Amino acid sequence: MHGQKIYSFEGHEAPVYSICPHHKETIQFIFSTSIDGKIKAWLYDNAGSRVDYDAPGKWCTTMLYSADGTRLFSCGTSKEGDSHLVEWNESEGSIKRTYSGFRKKASGVVQGVVQFDTAQNHILAAGEDNQIKFWDVDNTNMLTFIDADGGLPGLPRLRFNKEGNLLAVTTVDNGFKILANSDGLRSLRAFGNRPFEAFRSPYEASAMKVSGAPVVAGISPNIGRMDNLDRNSPAKPSPILNGADPASRSIDIKPRISEEKPDKAKPWELMEVLNPQQFRVATLPETPDQTSKVVRLLYTNSGVGLLALGSNAIQRLWKWNRNEQNPSGKATASVVPQHWQPNSGLVMANDIGETPPEESVPCIALSKNDSYVMSACGGKVSLFNMMTFKVMTTFMPPPPASTFLAFHPQDNNIIAIGMEDSTIHIYNVRVDEVKIRLKGHQKRITGLAFSNSLHILVSSGADAQLCVWATDSWEKKKSVAIQMPAGKTPSGDTRVQFNSDQNRLLVVHETQIAIYDASKMERIYQWIPQGTLSAAISHASYSCNSQLVFAAFTDGNVAI
Numbered sequence: 008m009h010g011q012k013i014y015s016f017e018g019h020e021a022p023v024y025s026i027c028p029h030h031k032e033t034i035q036f037i038f039s040t041s042i043d044g045k046i047k048a049w050l051y052d053n054a055g056s057r058v059d060y061d062a063p064g065k066w067c068t069t070m071l072y073s074a075d076g077t078r079l080f081s082c083g084t085s086k087e088g089d090s091h092l093v094e095w096n097e098s099e100g101s102i103k104r105t106y107s108g109f110r111k112k113a114s115g116v117v118q119g120v121v122q123f124d125t126a127q128n129h130i131l132a133a134g135e136d137n138q139i140k141f142w143d144v145d146n147t148n149m150l151t152f153i154d155a156d157g158g159l160p161g162l163p164r165l166r167f168n169k170e171g172n173l174l175a176v177t178t179v180d181n182g183f184k185i186l187a188n189s190d191g192l193r194s195l196r197a198f199g200n201r202p203f204e205a206f207r208s209p210y211e212a213s214a215m216k217v218s219g220a221p222v223v224a225g226i227s228p229n230i231g232r233m234d235n236l237d238r239n240s241p242a243k244p245s246p247i248l249n250g251a252d253p254a255s256r257s258i259d260i261k262p263r264i265s266e267e268k269p270d271k272a273k274p275w276e277l278m279e280v281l282n283p284q285q286f287r288v289a290t291l292p293e294t295p296d297q298t299s300k301v302v303r304l305l306y307t308n309s310g311v312g313l314l315a316l317g318s319n320a321i322q323r324l325w326k327w328n329r330n331e332q333n334p335s336g337k338a339t340a341s342v343v344p345q346h347w348q349p350n351s352g353l354v355m356a357n358d359i360g361e362t363p364p365e366e367s368v369p370c371i372a373l374s375k376n377d378s379y380v381m382s383a384c385g386g387k388v389s390l391f392n393m394m395t396f397k398v399m400t401t402f403m404p405p406p407p408a409s410t411f412l413a414f415h416p417q418d419n420n421i422i423a424i425g426m427e428d429s430t431i432h433i434y435n436v437r438v439d440e441v442k443i444r445l446k447g448h449q450k451r452i453t454g455l456a457f458s459n460s461l462h463i464l465v466s467s468g469a470d471a472q473l474c475v476w477a478t479d480s481w482e483k484k485k486s487v488a489i490q491m492p493a494g495k496t497p498s499g500d501t502r503v504q505f506n507s508d509q510n511r512l513l514v515v516h517e518t519q520i521a522i523y524d525a526s527k528m529e530r531i532y533q534w535i536p537q538g539t540l541s542a543a544i545s546h547a548s549y550s551c552n553s554q555l556v557f558a559a560f561t562d563g564n565v566a567i
Contacts, residue, residue, distance in 0.1 A: 108149030425452025
């Protein structure tokens with residue numbers, strides 16, 4: 008190296024923002040971007056740029072290749088403040104896929120440029136909204152996000168290490184944090200044998216041993232096997248679930264099936280949970296009706312509140328405040344939410360009618376914009392204003408009693424009400440009228456789920472039947488009996504929930520968790536309680552990004 012200039016690449020009409028050197032076999036080249044949104048490619052000669060693309064957003068953009076050098080990504084921000092993360096088709100100079108999950112910015116508000124990085128060929132990470140957001144490179148929907156226990160700037164800078172098991176991210180106090188998965192934690196732990204106490208102490212305080220029971224299948228060995236797969240885990244789960252023993256607080260993870268030959272398949276390995284801080288519990292503050300048990304629980308759609316319906320027919324609301332510890336103001340186990348009531352002191356109390364509370368079937372539903380909540384506990388259905396807690400109206404007095412409620416996804420005035428007598432009432436709140444009664448089940452209704460894209464309503468009943476109704480005509484399109492394990496009778500509460508793709512339907516019964524393709528009502532997957540998780544399933548739900556299924560069991564276990 009003699010320090011003399013060899014090449015000068017000229018052609019940008021605005022200041023250069025970033026460069027990305029790369030090579031394909033023996034060909035060396037450089038991508039460069041400028042602040043007018045232009046992308047150019049140069050060979051190591053003085054012949055000028057070979058390509059000229061427009062970056063999405065046409066402002067500041069950074070480019071990166073995957074670790075194996077086969078895939079090209081760019082991430083940037085427009086002058087209007089909108090961020091874009093895309094994969095390029097190099098040969099055609101076109102965008103191959105655009106990743107979603109960035110927040111739409113207020114017009115004219117530009118705080119800076121989103122930074123991103125990629126790890127081991129299948130994970131993308133970007134910093135925005137005081138958070139780190141993750142994508143699988145083959146899926147345009149955001150995989151998950153984390154706030155790293157708070158303290159991140161609005162647009163944190165981040166960088167993976169070469170192995171992809173450590174992630175450095177900047178903090179608002181001019182420092183940085185190191186985030187790690189289980190492989191990364193073991194690397195850091197190795198430093199404990201040296202004078203490196205800053206890394207050593209958090210992980211050796213209370214290490215927990217593991218059993219051989221798997222809790223999550225399908226973690227790619229590229230990103231490393233995670234200690235636990237929650238929203239803190241930038242790893243891609245497969246749709247096939249395996250049994251586990253969460254009570255042992257132990258994790259064993261099976262790598263995602265790859266295209267490698269069978270003789271290269273990795274065996275299941277025993278793992279240590281090296282960072283118990285990933286498991287958090289926030290106990291909600293007491294309320295005057297603390298002695299009543301919670302019978303229904305749901306998050307608000309915005310993710311900032313938690314609604315609990317008690318056995319005393321009273322609903323309580325907790326909210327997370329936006330502050331330094333929780334800059335997003337979203338639900339987190341790191342901060343305790345606050346019990347919230349309007350200044351009037353009103354509580355959301357349901358009509359209980361003449362049905363004893365222990366015999367009623369509680370039900371609750373929240374409108375898409377979080378403005379209204381409706382619920383019933385054996386009496387009339389009550390519609391509450393979420394800001395004032397005032398009862399807007401009551402309707403559908405028993406008998407028969409309401410057993411399940413669902414808002415129409417496109418019209419808060421249209422409500423589907425499942426009944427004790429196995430019928431479903433489509434009710435218009437505005438005109439106080441039942442538009443139509445749907446008949447197809449033999450026992451009470453236990454679940455209702457709308458699909459906006461398929462224009463259907465799926466109902467489930469205590470008869471272990473699924474019915475599909477067209478929402479434009481309310482005609483029954485199909486009826487399907489869930490496939491019961493051998494020796495089990497087709498009865499018991501059945502719940503349904505649509506994936507965020509509005510097509511894959513989660514069906515939950517005490518005997519199984521199943522996924523159906525709702526367009527055909529064909530079962531794709533089924534998981535039956537087994538081994539250390541042999542108790543009946545009491546409840547199950549998709550995570551907010553539909554990448555995980557959380558299941559609860561009657562013996563108190565929870566599995567992911």
